[in-house]
Amino acid sequence: MHTTLRQMRVFTTVAKHLNYTRAAQELHLSQPAVSMQVKQLEESVGLPLFEHTGKKIQLTEAGKEIFQYVRTIFQTFEEMEEVLDAMKGLDTGRLNIAVASTVNYFAPRLLAAFSRRYPGIDLSLDVTNRERLMGLLKNNEIDIVLMGLPPEDIELVYEPFMENPLVVIAPPGHALQHERRIPAQRLAEEVFIMREEGSGTRLAMERFFTEQSIPLSTGMQMTRNEAIKQAVRAGMGLGVVSSHTIELEVETGRLLVLDVVGFPLQRHWYMVYRKGKRLSPPARAFHDFVLAEALRIKQEPV
Structure with missing residues (x-):
């Protein structure tokens, strides 16, 4: 099988959106160019990767398998870049954080303090609901998630870092x-x-x-x-x-x-990531920063 990183990148983007137009917009390409790259990859694989149902597209079984492998390939490339960045020190690097909407009342202050300590790290914050957080964790598409009680049906590492009554x-x-x-x-x-x-x-x-x-x-x-x-x-x-x-x-x-017997319900916020995931140097720095500084930052006057 002969394929290129460009074809894999285009295929991954289409598979993520299940929409050629959105993929073209994200990649800054024309829709025919996107379709051509996918077609060339299908010819190389020898199997169709998408099937059309009306105006919608879905991954075929072969497409699902390719998607998993290609995503792993790109994650490996990202890890390599982060390791090389670490060899230069924590002056550079990328960090993708996702938080539950309840955590977002506090998360910007936490990330602002982290950015002041590590100004060279490029931060991305996704504020979303529990269902999407579970999807990001399941597909290993995020470095670290801050959320309430983690799901039990995904193999995760999670650590409480603050009470959430x-x-x-x-x-x-x-x-x-x-x-x-x-x-x-x-x-x-x-x-x-x-x-x-x-x-x-x-x-x-x-x-x-x-x-x-x-x-x-x-x-x-x-x-x-x-x-x-x-x-x-x-x-x-x-x-x-x-x-x-x-x-x-x-x-x-x-x-x-209201002063109700049995309340507050004592819960916690957790820092969560996939079990077996090797945290990049920026992610490890954020992990240690949250455990050491989150409570102090939360108690500071706004």
Whole structure:
């Protein structure tokens, strides 16, 4: 089989997007040029790599196998570049970080402090939901992820680096505002604004209600904590969120935390990466920096 790095790069980009137009845009090529590179690779392999279903394309079984191998090849090249950069010192290098949306209330401060210490490292930050984080980890497409409870169906290395307490929030003037030691069963009378299915916060919340045998009345579903906070402020229901995400709203009186028995739910934020992954020098530096400095940075006044 005779193939080129260019063909593999084009194929990988098409396989990632499953769309020739998006791949062409990312590669700054014309769509016919992208199609030609894929066709040449298919001729070299001797098997079709994509199949068309209507206007959509999907990887064939051969395409899936090639995709896995090609991705490994490029990851090896990246590791080689990072090792060579390390031989020159930590003045250069790339670092790709992905964080859950709840962590993003703190992540920019953490990354800013890291950049001040290692100004030559090129940082990339992806803020996304739990489902996409799991995909990035499963496919080994990211250096390090900062998230809540890691999934159990992927072989991972994970280390807690900060507590992440979950609290019940309500709008000012709520009937329970001045109550103390509110029985958890009282929450059965309230409607809750929920995070999306699979969210770590939602999983912890549902587990608590199930363990307490409390029926959970749900209202709207939101994919972002910011949307949940706005819905709660508007009186659409109560919410359960990380206490780190509401510091400003509580301080300014726009939201309040209810004193419910069993809350806060004590959780942690974790630093996560694939088991067996060799951390690049920039990733290792970030790993050590987070474990040593995250809590101090979080406690600094904004």
